[in-house]
Amino acid sequence: MRAFLQRVALASSSGALACYGVLVLASLLGRAEVGPQQAPLLAGNVLPRVAEGALWGIPLAVFLGRAWSQVMLAALVLSLAPALRTWLVGGPWPAASGPWAPAWILGAWALWGGVLGMLGAWLGGAPKARPGRGKRR
């Protein structure tokens, strides 16, 4: 029970940090505006999105402790869910518009998934890949 709770905590915190990182990057690229009058990195804009990242990161807990490649793959696949939701339902972030909106949304969430996977694998203590037969010799 404790081990699973720890994994949930690690996955959730990784999701939050990954979302903040992507948000900072997106704001640098000028794509994090939620409205033309709002500055992108005010607390009112950032906090709900970081919380969203934390919540979407929780399912990764199931995969923590496995090999790096598996955690990364799981994180990238999991990032499709919020991307699809943002695209179909419209979420608070990323607020992209125009013909490239799906690409921006998918790209931002895929980047989030990549960072989430790396952080999760590192924090979760993923076992290092064993050397192949050639290297053992």
Added chain:
Amino acid sequence: MRELARRLAFLFFAGALAGALTSLGWWLLGAAGVMAQWGIALAPELTPAWLESHLVTGGLWGLLLLPFFSDAANRLLGLGAGVGVLPTCHVVMVQWTSPTEPGALAPVLVLTFCVVWGLATAGLVLALRET
């Protein structure tokens, strides 16, 4: 390095979860009409944005327990309750224009909820950390 990052992740999660739970309690108190009865004009509406912002701020305040992460259970709980005074000060002194702006009892209620948040955060840290 990794151990420090893990501790920070545990503290953020514990603070965030405690923040979400105490926020729900705060909303319940408002929805039940208790705040209006006590003359406190702070009853919030339960919206995702409101809950999410309390979740993250709870997580950030929870990081203050980092130096005490390995302390004994009783000490950690006491420090958790003590740390709860800081968000109270922030709310009362920074967010409000005067300490009794939303009602005379408002600071007491905020302090109570922040102390409960601190205790819950410390309790969750105890549940998360290796003994």
